[in-house]
Amino acid sequence: MLKPTENAELFQIDSLQRAAFGYFLEYADPVTGLIADTSLPGAPSSIAATGFGLSCYPIGVERGWISRREAVGRVLTTLRFLAESSQSRDQRASGYRGFYYHFLDMRTGARTWRSELSTIDTALLIAGCLTASAFFSREDEEEGEIRALAERLYARVDWRWALNRSDTLTMGWRPPGRFLKYRWRGYSEALLLYLLALGAPEHAIEPKHYTVFADGYDWIVVQGGAHLHAAPLFIHLFPQAWLDLRGLADRPMRERGTDYFENSRRAIGLQRDHARQNQGRFAGYGEHLWGLSACHAPRGRLRRKDGRWQRLRGYANRGAPFGPDDGTLVPWAAAACLPFCADASLSALSQMTASHPGLLKAGRFPGGFNPSLPGEGPEGWVDTRVVGLDQGLVVMMIENWRSGFVWKLTRSLPAIRRGLERAGFEGGWLATETL
Incomplete structure (x- = not known):
């Protein structure tokens, strides 16, 4: 049984999670099912x-925040629209070769902001x-359609085309026919991209492409051990929102006696150390106020509350160690880090x-804030979005x-197991669970 303080913490976490879930109810288009960026x-x-x-x-169904029937309707609306939306080289299409443009018009699904095929x-x-598709597994017509549409959308993504005749995946493509010059090589959120491309039922890439991706890893020494460096928190968090990597290791991790989950714990520790040391003398930084990641902020030289001038970076991938850091924090970091360092996350959320x-605002954290800058309260500058x-x-x-819960769902997917195994992962649930 939980102690009274634990009950209070869980109540606050529940409120925070439920408010965040409400974003997807409030900012989904009823016709397309697409979700607004901000x-x-x-x-x-x-x-x-x-x-x-x-x-x-x-998750909303499991927590009782939305009925299963409503959730089925929302998912079907989205998947049907994606399946039927335009896939061509036309600059106003929704996508091409099974990929989709980064930003789409909420009501029409047309490419917007001249964005890349991402x-x-x-x-x-x-x-x-x-x-x-893993959750909606009942043998009825609508849930069966969800599974069929998800399989169709996955199968038509031409992952091999995105290699553009080279050894790593490109970051994207722009119409009428130009690949972006940058590629996914070295540790990044693209860990998830490679595993899906390896496990795909059609157009799958080969394990050799993952090897080249991982050969670009940047290793540093932290407290006498090897650490796979990535400064912004989101790089560690995005893949593991879906992937249960506890105890799983690919060849680079096995060679260094660690795994991605433990590596993320060390990354959080480095961020906390950075905040404790606070070499930039930013307001509020400390053991219980940390969190550097990609986010928006003002841009240019601004005067801080303490009178000093600070160069603000606008939108940037902030991180630690080695920065960059201009005093702008992401308040959602502590909540997103709960599976890795619960005590540190709970104390940070509380403070x-x-x-x-x-x-x-309405129970949700904004994209970022900078307590070193002037503002209406101790929060300083706060992102409006x-x-x-x-x-x-x-x-x-x-x-x-x-x-x-999410990890359990994705562990049941053959494509996830296939992608992990083709990438050379061993251990963890791969060794103990069967499909």
Whole structure:
């Protein structure tokens, strides 16, 4: 039985998770099912946020926040639209070769903001489709259609085409026919992309491509041990919102006696150490106020509360160690890190909500804040937008901490097992569970 303080903590976590889940009810288009990138009026859909939404609907059913019938309707609306939307080289299409443009018009599904055909964002979308298909497993017409549509959407993604005749996946493509020059090589959120591309039922890439991806890893020494470096938190968190990597190791991890889950724990520790040391003398930094990741912020030289000038980076991948850091924090970090370091996350959430009460709007954390800058309260500058990706990460990671629910769903997917095994992963649930 939980102690009284634990009950209080769980109640607060439940409220935070439920409010974050509400984003996907409030910011989904009723006709297309697409999810808005942010809460700003007129924001387009982010296909990655839509993938998070598809993964969060099953959590809402499990928690009693939405009926199964309503969730089925929402998922079907989204999958039917995706399956029927335009796939061509036309600049106003929704996608091409099974991939989707990063940003789509909420009501029409047309490409917007001149965005790229995004390999990683398509992977996040497909992960959501597969998660929904794993949950809606009843033998009835509608849930059967969910599974069939998810399989169809996954099967038509041409992962091999995205290699563009080379050894690693490109980051994207722009019409009428130009691949982006950057590729996914080295540790990043593309870990999920490679595993889906390896496990795909059609157009799968080969294990050699994963080997080249992993050969680009940047290893550093932390407390005498090897650490796979990635400064922003989201890189560690995004793949593991879906993938249960506890005790699983590929060749690079086995050679160094660790795994991705433990590596993420060390990354969180490095962020906390960075905040404790606070070499930039930023307001509020400390053991219970940390969290550097990709987020928006002001741009240019601004005067801080303490009178010093600070160069703000606008949208940037902030991180630790080695930065960059301009005093801008992501308040959702503590909630998203619960499965890895629960004590540190709970203490951070408790202090943050007590000392910065203006952060929560309708119970949701904004995209970022900077307590070193002038503002209406101790929060300093606060982002006016709530970001769909952040809310999805909060919902999923809280649930993985509470019950491991999303991890259980994805462990049941043959494609996930196939992708992990083809990438050379061993141990963990791969060694103890059978499909």
